[in-house]
Amino acid sequence: MFNSLKNPETYSKYFKSLKFAFYCLSHPLDGFWDLTHEKRGTYAAANTILFLTVLTRLLRLRFTSFVIQKPVYWEDINVFVYIASIVFPLALWVVGNWGLTTLFDGKGRLGQVYIATCYGLLPYPVIQLPLMIASNFVTIEEGQLFNVLGVISLVYAAILIILAMGQIHEYTLAKNILFTVATLFAMLVMIFILMVFFSMISQGVAYFISIGKELMFRM
Amino acid sequence: MKNKLIKFGAMVASAIVLATSIPAVATAAESNYSYIYDYWGDVQEMPDSYAVCNVFTSAELGLDLKLNNPSGMFVKDDTIYVCDTGNNRIVVLKRVGFDQIYVTQIIDEIYGDVEEKKLNGPTDIAVSDEGNIFIADKNNGRVLKLDSELNYILEFSKPDDSSLTEDSTFLPHKIVIDTAERVYCISTGINKGLIKYEADATFSGFVGATKVDYNFGQYLQKRFASQEKLKRMESFVPTEYDNLYMDNEGFIYAVISKFEDEAKLKTGDAQAVRKLNMLGDDILVRNGTYHPFGDLYMGTGGGYTGASQFKDVTVLDNDIYICLDGNRGRLFGYDDQGKMVFIFGGNGNMDGYFRRPVAIEHMGKDLLVLDSLDCSITLFTTTEFGELIYTAMDTFDEGEYEASAAAWTEIMKQDGNYELAYIGLGRANLRQKNYSEALSYFELKYDEVNYSKAFQQYRKKWVEKNIAIIVIVILALFLIPLGIGKINSIKREIDREDFFKK
Numbered sequence: 001m002f003n004s005l006k007n008p009e010t011y012s013k014y015f016k017s018l019k020f021a022f023y024c025l026s027h028p029l030d031g032f033w034d035l036t037h038e039k040r041g042t043y044a045a046a047n048t049i050l051f052l053t054v055l056t057r058l059l060r061l062r063f064t065s066f067v068i069q070k071p072v073y074w075e076d077i078n079v080f081v082y083i084a085s086i087v088f089p090l091a092l093w094v095v096g097n098w099g100l101t102t103l104f105d106g107k108g109r110l111g112q113v114y115i116a117t118c119y120g121l122l123p124y125p126v127i128q129l130p131l132m133i134a135s136n137f138v139t140i141e142e143g144q145l146f147n148v149l150g151v152i153s154l155v156y157a158a159i160l161i162i163l164a165m166g167q168i169h170e171y172t173l174a175k176n177i178l179f180t181v182a183t184l185f186a187m188l189v190m191i192f193i194l195m196v197f198f199s200m201i202s203q204g205v206a207y208f209i210s211i212g213k214e215l216m217f218r219m
Numbered sequence: 220m221k222n223k224l225i226k227f228g229a230m231v232a233s234a235i236v237l238a239t240s241i242p243a244v245a246t247a248a249e250s251n252y253s254y255i256y257d258y259w260g261d262v263q264e265m266p267d268s269y270a271v272c273n274v275f276t277s278a279e280l281g282l283d284l285k286l287n288n289p290s291g292m293f294v295k296d297d298t299i300y301v302c303d304t305g306n307n308r309i310v311v312l313k314r315v316g317f318d319q320i321y322v323t324q325i326i327d328e329i330y331g332d333v334e335e336k337k338l339n340g341p342t343d344i345a346v347s348d349e350g351n352i353f354i355a356d357k358n359n360g361r362v363l364k365l366d367s368e369l370n371y372i373l374e375f376s377k378p379d380d381s382s383l384t385e386d387s388t389f390l391p392h393k394i395v396i397d398t399a400e401r402v403y404c405i406s407t408g409i410n411k412g413l414i415k416y417e418a419d420a421t422f423s424g425f426v427g428a429t430k431v432d433y434n435f436g437q438y439l440q441k442r443f444a445s446q447e448k449l450k451r452m453e454s455f456v457p458t459e460y461d462n463l464y465m466d467n468e469g470f471i472y473a474v475i476s477k478f479e480d481e482a483k484l485k486t487g488d489a490q491a492v493r494k495l496n497m498l499g500d501d502i503l504v505r506n507g508t509y510h511p512f513g514d515l516y517m518g519t520g521g522g523y524t525g526a527s528q529f530k531d532v533t534v535l536d537n538d539i540y541i542c543l544d545g546n547r548g549r550l551f552g553y554d555d556q557g558k559m560v561f562i563f564g565g566n567g568n569m570d571g572y573f574r575r576p577v578a579i580e581h582m583g584k585d586l587l588v589l590d591s592l593d594c595s596i597t598l599f600t601t602t603e604f605g606e607l608i609y610t611a612m613d614t615f616d617e618g619e620y621e622a623s624a625a626a627w628t629e630i631m632k633q634d635g636n637y638e639l640a641y642i643g644l645g646r647a648n649l650r651q652k653n654y655s656e657a658l659s660y661f662e663l664k665y666d667e668v669n670y671s672k673a674f675q676q677y678r679k680k681w682v683e684k685n686i687a688i689i690v691i692v693i694l695a696l697f698l699i700p701l702g703i704g705k706i707n708s709i710k711r712e713i714d715r716e717d718f719f720k721k
Contacts, residue, residue: 067667067674073259137678139671 017042021049021119025126028160032167035119036112043111046118052125054086060128065135068143089187093117093161096186101169101179108168116168120161127153252571253563255638258508258665260515263636268552268561268605269586271571272598273318280312280322286594291343291355291393292578294587298323299580300344301589301596302354307338309354314582318598331371335359343393347400355391355404362391362404364420375402378414378422395465403463403471410459412499413471427473427499429457429490458489462578466534470502471495474542476528484512484526491529492542506668507557513544514562523547523566531579533586537612541579541586548573550586558639560608571597584609604633611643620647638664649673654680 004010020040024031035041058079061072094117098110108116131149138146165183166176253267277285287305294300299312299320308327312320328336340358347353350367362375377389390407391414397403402416403426412428441449463473474492483489487505491512494503509515513527523546530545538555548567552560565572575592584606586599601609611626624647631640645660646669654677661670682689 066662066665067671071258071665139675139678140667141671 014042014044016040017045018048021045021122024119024160024164025122028163029167032116032119032164035116035164036108036168041112041115041119043115046115049122049125050087050090050118053121054083056125056128056132057082057086060132063136064132065138067138067140068135068146090117090121092187092190093183096190097165097179097183100182100186101165101171104179106169106171106179108165112168113165116164117161120164121157123153123156123160127156252565253561255559255562255636256509256515257636257638260509265561265634265637266604267563267602268608269550269563269599270602272585272600273320274570274595274597275320276593276595280310280320282310282322286310288591289589289594290577290591291341292580292587292589292596293344293346294580294582295346297582298346299582299587299596300346302341302344304340304342304357307340309338309341309344312596314598317600320596320598326369329363329365329369329371331365333371333374342391345394345396347396348398349400351400353394353396353402355394357390357392357407360389360391362394362402362416364400373420375404375416375420375422378416380422380425382411383409393460393462395463395471397465397469403465405460405463405473407459410457412457413460413463413473413495425499426497427460427471427493427495427501429460429475429493461529462531464532464534464540466538466540467536469497472503472532472534472540474529474532476530476545478526481517481526484510485515491527492532492540503557504555505557507553507559508665509559511542511551511553511557511559513542513551514547514549521547527551530577533579533581535581535584537609537616539609539612541581543576543579543588545576548576550579550588554612554639558642560639561605571599573597604630607633608639611640615643615647618650620650623647624651642666642669645669645673649676652676 017040020031020035024035060069061077061082094110094114097117098106098108098113100106101108101113127149131146131153135143135146162176162180165171165180166173169176169179171179251264253265253269254262255265257263284306286301286303288303289301289310290304291302292299297314299314301310301312303310306327308325310322311324311326313323314320327338329338330336338354338356338359340356341354342357343355345353351372352363352365352367352369354363354365356363360377364372364374366372375391377383387408391404392407393405395403400418401423404414404416406414410428412425415423415426417423458475458477458479460473461476463471465471472492472494475490478484478489478491480489484491487510490501490503490510492503493501496502503511505511513529517526518524525546527542527544527549528546529542529551531543532540534540539560540553542551542553544551544564547565549562549564551562554560563571564576566574568574573588573590573593575590576588577591578589580587580589584601588597588599589595590597607626607630611623611630614620614626615623624644627640627643627647630637631644634640641660641664645657645664645666648654648657648660649669649672654673657673658670658677661667661673
């Protein structure tokens with residue numbers, strides 16, 4: 001496994017696939033088709049983009065000017081919640097989308113769905129990171145533009161992800177939109193099941209704890 | 220060995236003495252009488268800005284008939300008018316010296332050409348610059364205008380408006396007058412805003428009604444409800460004002476104490492205090508971190524629950540307005556930008572605490588609070604700290620920024636948590652064109668509006684200073700890639716040329 005790290009070709013492929021993410025930004029249809037069919041995307045690049053997205057989300061808390069964003073009360077911040085706020089919905093999306101499309105003629109595999117979704121997240125770090133730096137050089141009147149650009153970065157990412165799904169599964173536009181909505185429902189169902197699962201586990205544990213307490217009390 | 224033991228013992232003893240003496244000092248300084256909210260909404264104790272100078276009860280004023288449920292107060296120069304509502308009279312007091320108040324006159328009867336010569340439950344009084352006296356004679360349903368000898372001139376009666384039914388009684392509750400002797404009146408049961416009378420007692424309309432707020436769901440419910448159901452439902456009505464005050468520029472400050480949904484105070488959808496211009500529009504500046512509605516926490520505690528209920532407001536000459544909370548008996552001072560200046564007071568029986576405060580007035584910078592249950596007047600005078608705050612603000616308004624900065628620095632020494640000191644220092648520095656210092660002060664207290672102002676200037680100055688470098692960098696950004704392209708193309712041409720190939 002580590003032998004491949006010594007091979008310079010590994011790195012050139014990695015950088016090539018990372019560079020390809022920028023091609024997907026401007027040519028989503030063409031780009032996401034090639035991503036899987038020409039195998040131009042890699043897990044390494046996808047992980048890098050996901051890491052950058054989470055990093056941007058965290059850095060924004062500290063380095064965005066207080067003129068643009070309400071200052072953060074650090075005592076209330078849990079970094080893991082912020083990491084989970086991106087990774088957890090992403091995982092649900094990937095699993096939900098793959099689970100549904102695989103039943104309905106979807107050509108993409110689980111890994112391909114993951115790579116394409118991560119590539120689609122790229123607008124977030126690409127737009128938000130420069131915004132974060134620029135926010136320290138603006139006044140409150142110019143701050144209005146920041147909200148607009150921030151929303152654009154999210155909408156852009158959403159559009160890219162939806163188009164990517166259509167391309168890797170070889171769906172028509174109508175079918176693509178239908179399955180996007182269906183995936184969102186699937187995510188809700190999964191959240192529901194997870195919550196039921198956790199509450200049952202905690203109740204089960206509580207049951208045995210109370211039995212233990214009762215026994216100790218009697219003895 | 221023994222010596223060492225003795226030394227060690229002495230060290231332990233001195234450490235114990237030190238350890239016990241330090242907390243003792245700290246607890247002695249704690250009072251919790253005055254506090255302020257910081258940027259995060261946490262309570263920060265602050266030095267007292269006002270201290271009780273004296274508390275005047277009926278006995279101390281030498282009144283034979285004790286005050287009974289006094290409800291209104293008015294101050295003109297050094298004369299204090301107290302509406303002794305329960306005894307149907309008005310007590311006129313005069314402040315002599317620093318801490319003495321004497322009764323000079325008792326008004327319980329008026330003279331001149333009028334049928335009803337006795338007052339019946341007067342609730343408010345106002346005196347014009349000409350010396351004419353206006354009395355809200357509540358239970359007689361009239362606002363009287365008297366000359367300084369108490370002779371009847373005219374009266375303001377129930378407004379002639381189609382929206383008021385014939386049988387509804389007119390109960391004028393609170394009044395203010397402007398310089399032209401026009402009267403603005405709050406009447407119990409009328410929620411269309413302030414009643415405005417011309418100087419000749421003609422009714423000229425309602426001003427400053429609060430907006431009725433209801434949501435779309437309530438509207439639909441009302442739209443499709445049956446007649447019987449409609450009768451049972453509450454109608455959407457604007458809230459009534461509780462009290463009002465006219466500042467020296469002619470703007471009316473009005474307070475509202477009761478809200479259906481107190482959570483709206485936090486979002487700014489409901490306003491506890493409003494500043495009305497001549498058209499009745501609310502022009503109060505709300506640039507503070509929190510809207511001016513009193514205590515941020517509305518939970519139950521110490522036997523009191525709900526939001527602060529502003530019963531009265533007074534406006535100092537430097538545009539600081541002080542609201543009186545009838546719920547927890549506190550005084551809230553806000554500056555002209557809506558930033559909190561001080562909070563002090565509370566409910567209780569000690570001097571400086573109240574049982575049912577109903578009216579607040581100011582005499583210069585001193586404050587007078589009327590308590591209707593305790594039947595007393597509390598006179599507050601500024602402490603050194605309060606005086607410093609006012610000095611800092613006044614010198615800033617006069618344009619003496621260095622003096623202002625010096626005063627704010629002194630305040631910061633006495634209370635390092637005091638937010639206005641940082642912002643004040645920042646503003647003084649901004650006016651003196653020390654932009655980078657100003658920026659650091661504003662950034663410390665997260666004042667984004669002032670920070671933006673300072674930053675705009677700072678950026679402008681920076682660009683002007685470094686314009687040469689900026690131009691060079693931009694040119695370089697364009698020219699270097701161009702140059703590289705050019706060199707590359709020349710290289711290619713040279714390579715292609717047959718002459719160089721052998």
